Amino acid sequence: xxxxxxxxxxxxxxxxxxxxxxxxxxxxxxxELLKHEKLKPTEIASNLAIPLQNFSRDLNMLYRQWxxxxxxxxxxxxxxxxxxxxxxxxxxxxxxxxxxxxxxxxHDFGRLPKQFTNSIGVFAKSQHIKSVLRIESKEKSxxxxxxxxxxxxxxxxxxxxxxxxxxxxxxxxxxxxxxIFSENTVLPENDExxxxxxxxNKNGKKIRQYLMKGQVKRKMMDNxxxxxxxxxxxxxxxxxRLGKDTPDVSEGFYSNDxxxxxxxxxxxSYCWDDQSKSFERFEKNEE
Amino acid sequence: xxxxxxxxxxxxxxxxxxxxxxxxxxxxxxxELLKHEKLKPTEIASNLAIPLQNFSRDLNMLYRQWxxxxxxxxxxxxxxxxxxxxxxxxxxxxxxxxxxxxxxxxHDFGRLPKQFTNSIGVFAKSQHIKSVLRIESKEKSxxxxxxxxxxxxxxxxxxxxxxxxxxxxxxxxxxxxxxIFSENTVLPENDExxxxxxxxNKNGKKIRQYLMKGQVKRKMMDNxxxxxxxxxxxxxxxxxRLGKDTPDVSEGFYSNDxxxxxxxxxxxSYCWDDQSKSFERFEKNEE
Numbered sequence: 001x002x003x004x005x006x007x008x009x010x011x012x013x014x015x016x017x018x019x020x021x022x023x024x025x026x027x028x029x030x031x032e033l034l035k036h037e038k039l040k041p042t043e044i045a046s047n048l049a050i051p052l053q054n055f056s057r058d059l060n061m062l063y064r065q066w067x068x069x070x071x072x073x074x075x076x077x078x079x080x081x082x083x084x085x086x087x088x089x090x091x092x093x094x095x096x097x098x099x100x101x102x103x104x105x106x107h108d109f110g111r112l113p114k115q116f117t118n119s120i121g122v123f124a125k126s127q128h129i130k131s132v133l134r135i136e137s138k139e140k141s142x143x144x145x146x147x148x149x150x151x152x153x154x155x156x157x158x159x160x161x162x163x164x165x166x167x168x169x170x171x172x173x174x175x176x177x178x179x180i181f182s183e184n185t186v187l188p189e190n191d192e193x194x195x196x197x198x199x200x201n202k203n204g205k206k207i208r209q210y211l212m213k214g215q216v217k218r219k220m221m222d223n224x225x226x227x228x229x230x231x232x233x234x235x236x237x238x239x240x241r242l243g244k245d246t247p248d249v250s251e252g253f254y255s256n257d258x259x260x261x262x263x264x265x266x267x268x269s270y271c272w273d274d275q276s277k278s279f280e281r282f283e284k285n286e287e
Numbered sequence: 288x289x290x291x292x293x294x295x296x297x298x299x300x301x302x303x304x305x306x307x308x309x310x311x312x313x314x315x316x317x318x319e320l321l322k323h324e325k326l327k328p329t330e331i332a333s334n335l336a337i338p339l340q341n342f343s344r345d346l347n348m349l350y351r352q353w354x355x356x357x358x359x360x361x362x363x364x365x366x367x368x369x370x371x372x373x374x375x376x377x378x379x380x381x382x383x384x385x386x387x388x389x390x391x392x393x394h395d396f397g398r399l400p401k402q403f404t405n406s407i408g409v410f411a412k413s414q415h416i417k418s419v420l421r422i423e424s425k426e427k428s429x430x431x432x433x434x435x436x437x438x439x440x441x442x443x444x445x446x447x448x449x450x451x452x453x454x455x456x457x458x459x460x461x462x463x464x465x466x467i468f469s470e471n472t473v474l475p476e477n478d479e480x481x482x483x484x485x486x487x488n489k490n491g492k493k494i495r496q497y498l499m500k501g502q503v504k505r506k507m508m509d510n511x512x513x514x515x516x517x518x519x520x521x522x523x524x525x526x527x528r529l530g531k532d533t534p535d536v537s538e539g540f541y542s543n544d545x546x547x548x549x550x551x552x553x554x555x556s557y558c559w560d561d562q563s564k565s566f567e568r569f570e571k572n573e574e
Contacts, residue, residue, distance in 0.1 A: 093377060
């Protein structure tokens with residue numbers, strides 16, 4: 001045990017847990033135990049490149065001195081329940097944020113309420129997508145892969161004729177669509193003089209029938225600065241640039257991970273139930 | 288800079304953020320900056336007992352080398368937005384869990400879904416209450432202080448005559464009450480042979496009128512292992528003992544903090560909307 005360990009060993013000191021997690025070998029051992037319910041020392045060591053002597057010392061410190069681990073009769077080690085919860089929050093949060101500092105030096109979290117930044121760690125399993133083209137293609141595939149529903153929060157209503165076609169096909173199969181638009185949403189122009197415009201108008205009329213049936217529902221929000229496109233299993237999230245009040249649709253985070261999906265669904269529900277109002281501006285035009 | 292700093296400095300290494308937070312002085316500086324929007328070095332230093340030379344070195348490392356801080360023209364330092372989100376998750380989570388290890392060596396989190404353990408840091412501002420008597424007195428005061436509503440999740444329907452009296456008074460002022468009981472809730476016996484029993488029966492009948500009006504609503508859940516008693520501003524949460532399937536009502540966490548309240552309201556809504564069913568067992572008896 002070196003001097004630093006000695007000086008800093010005091011469970012009541014708030015930085016102590018960070019000190020324990022702040023050494024690579026200990027971090028690796030805890031990370032392995034987080035991924036598995038329980039492991040024998042040989043199983044942990046075989047997954048890690050740690051000199052055996054250090055490994056035994058670290059494992060022993062975590063078990064005996066710091067009391068983060070439990071051990072059963074068969075020499076299986078496991079994280080204590082509180083340590084499992086703590087690591088399950090800390091590790092993904094750091095993995096996501098510290099690994100995306102260059103993104104987050106140019107973007108922020110909009111007006112994301114605390115209950116959502118608290119669970120920002122669910123983004124750890126997401127994929128960072130760059131370029132408008134890749135984002136658009138991901139949006140299309142989320143529409144295309146949907147079986148039950150498509151929910152979206154948009155600052156631009158850029159429903160291309162291609163997206164409209166997919167949407168209409170899905171609607172004919174009974175799917176639910178819910179959209180939240182920004183009050184200052186840019187609507188596409190239905191210019192009858194070009195083919196895309198004609199198709200858009202034609203499909204737009206069909207979609208109004210689904211609106212009447214309640215299969216398509218729309219709401220309006222004061223200001224959309226985080227954009228979401230999701231179906232029942234996949235989701236895509238786009239944050240605003242620093243100081244901007246609209247989502248940056250040229251970059252986003254995509255995943256089909258369950259926890260990520262739950263986060264997106266919770267955020268969508270929060271916006272739908274609490275933050276948005278009925279879609280007056282458009283309903284009037286449609287009558 | 289000592290050897291350890293040198294060896295471990297690599298932003299891409301996942302334990303690096305923990306290493307940065309794992310030294311007392313750096314932790315203290317970051318904690319100060321988390322509590323304020325921005326601070327001048329002299330303001331940070333004046334709140335902390337750090338030797339000046341170390342302080343300047345640490346602040347400079349955080350700003351220049353690790354890029355966790357921004358600095359404006361007036362020499363005010365602030366956490367970068369991503370670092371603020373990261374610290375706002377990490378510090379309270381560790382503060383709550385690492386400080387309550389003795390409680391959590393005997394208790395666990397029931398079947399709390401991940402979106403709720405993710406925000407367990409909101410408990411950092413709560414007060415740990417021990418003893419059945421203090422818990423009961425806290426429950427009574429939550430009922431008494433309520434102005435809009437009382438929501439609760441209970442494994443025992445231990446509505447004492449005193450609590451019933453408070454409840455009835457509140458109901459007469461138009462307050463909303465929602466209760467989720469466990470399927471195997473222990474109901475109090477309305478023993479007409481003693482005074483408490485008579486009063487309980489009398490009040491019970493009045494409460495049925497509020498049930499008919501929809502002012503009192505009740506639901507049933509398969510198994511209640513986390514108990515909540517809350518009004519519109521205060522909340523009390525009780526977790527189960529390790530290996531038990533009912534909440535331990537002899538200890539709990541109480542707070543009137545806003546984020547804590549939001550957590551409790553979200554958990555109550557999750558149980559009310561998704562996890563519980565109508566209150567058949569009792570409704571039948573009441574007809």
